[in-house]
Amino acid sequence: MRRFGSYMGGVAMACGAVAFMTSASTRSAADASSIFITKIPTGYRDWKLISVAHEEANLNSFAAVLGNDVAIKAYRDGTLPFPDGTIIAALHYRFVPSEENNKAFGQTQSFVAGDPTNVQFMVKDSKKYASTGGWGYGHFGQDGTPGGDALLKTCSPCHAKAVRDSVFTRYSR
Amino acid sequence: MRRFGSYMGGVAMACGAVAFMTSASTRSAADASSIFITKIPTGYRDWKLISVAHEEANLNSFAAVLGNDVAIKAYRDGTLPFPDGTIIAALHYRFVPSEENNKAFGQTQSFVAGDPTNVQFMVKDSKKYASTGGWGYGHFGQDGTPGGDALLKTCSPCHAKAVRDSVFTRYSR
Numbered sequence: 001m002r003r004f005g006s007y008m009g010g011v012a013m014a015c016g017a018v019a020f021m022t023s024a025s026t027r028s029a030a031d032a033s034s035i036f037i038t039k040i041p042t043g044y045r046d047w048k049l050i051s052v053a054h055e056e057a058n059l060n061s062f063a064a065v066l067g068n069d070v071a072i073k074a075y076r077d078g079t080l081p082f083p084d085g086t087i088i089a090a091l092h093y094r095f096v097p098s099e100e101n102n103k104a105f106g107q108t109q110s111f112v113a114g115d116p117t118n119v120q121f122m123v124k125d126s127k128k129y130a131s132t133g134g135w136g137y138g139h140f141g142q143d144g145t146p147g148g149d150a151l152l153k154t155c156s157p158c159h160a161k162a163v164r165d166s167v168f169t170r171y172s173r
Numbered sequence: 174m175r176r177f178g179s180y181m182g183g184v185a186m187a188c189g190a191v192a193f194m195t196s197a198s199t200r201s202a203a204d205a206s207s208i209f210i211t212k213i214p215t216g217y218r219d220w221k222l223i224s225v226a227h228e229e230a231n232l233n234s235f236a237a238v239l240g241n242d243v244a245i246k247a248y249r250d251g252t253l254p255f256p257d258g259t260i261i262a263a264l265h266y267r268f269v270p271s272e273e274n275n276k277a278f279g280q281t282q283s284f285v286a287g288d289p290t291n292v293q294f295m296v297k298d299s300k301k302y303a304s305t306g307g308w309g310y311g312h313f314g315q316d317g318t319p320g321g322d323a324l325l326k327t328c329s330p331c332h333a334k335a336v337r338d339s340v341f342t343r344y345s346r
Binding site (some may be wrong): 045046047049052053055056057063066100105110112113116163168171173 | 218239
């Protein structure tokens with residue numbers, strides 16, 4: 001089991017960084033929950049790499065962005081919008097200096113992934129998640145607990161700013 | 174094919190960051206070549222994630238560190254030294270700010286993987302590479318061209334400083 005910290009966010013899935021301002025605010029809590037991911041997708045830690053990212057400021061996060069086979073194929077083929085079944089995972093860690101690496105280099109220059117903080121998911125289902133651009137969002141904290149609705153409602157309006165089907169992360173060859 | 178830049182290094186495999194100072198300097202060029210990796214291991218871009226890293230200073234690199242199945246099993250089981258057959262790959266990219274992400278966040282805070290620059294490998298074969306701690310090192314630049322012996326000879330003495338069987342990168346859960 002991953003250890004998770006209490007802080008939020010990252011780059012690929014950056015929920016919580018933007019104030020809650022979606023029309024979902026008018027839905028009941030029960031309705032809202034149905035558009036979010038409440039179970040961690042099986043086997044995500046074995047998925048292939050999409051890319052990496054770092055956020056400064058309050059997040060101070062290091063992210064590894066992985067995709068299931070549908071996601072990887074779509075990225076490699078340049079398929080947009082992403083097909084139903086796509087799942088993108090952002091594994092977030094603390095961004096920490098590495099004393100061991102710095103010692104080897106003889107200078108301060110090295111940063112590595114520290115403790116895991118959270119993992120976030122985007123799941124494409126154009127019908128189920130039609131009200132949020134076809135994407136369901138999920139956030140799982142330190143002990144695997146899903147993020148609350150207030151947090152998850154911030155995902156979609158922010159991701160809507162990404163020009164490639166609400167996805168910020170580009171594929172790294 | 175990955176695009177590769179002209180600069181070297183990263184964190185998991187940080188060849189070139191330390192002056193050449195191994196006893197291999199007394200070997201002939203032909204002998205030296207035999208201890209280095211001269212072919213890119215097949216399928217490495219599909220391998221599983223070990224961790225991520227960032228180097229500042231001259232390197233300014235973003236690294237995704239991947240492992241073949243032998244490597245991943247050893248990491249997850251805590252097996253040290255790594256068994257023969259282990260291959261660790263460090264995919265290096267430029268560390269660049271993301272204007273698109275910063276715009277979404279409303280502030281400058283986001284860094285992503287830019288152009289690929291090089292990919293480096295460590296291959297464990299305790300007999301073949303006995304003279305370099307059981308590890309063969311490889312570096313492949315922009316066009317897939319292997320790094321020269323002068324560069325590759327810097328890998329082993331630097332990695333020997335890593336306490337876990339010459340491997341700097343720790344596994345991120």
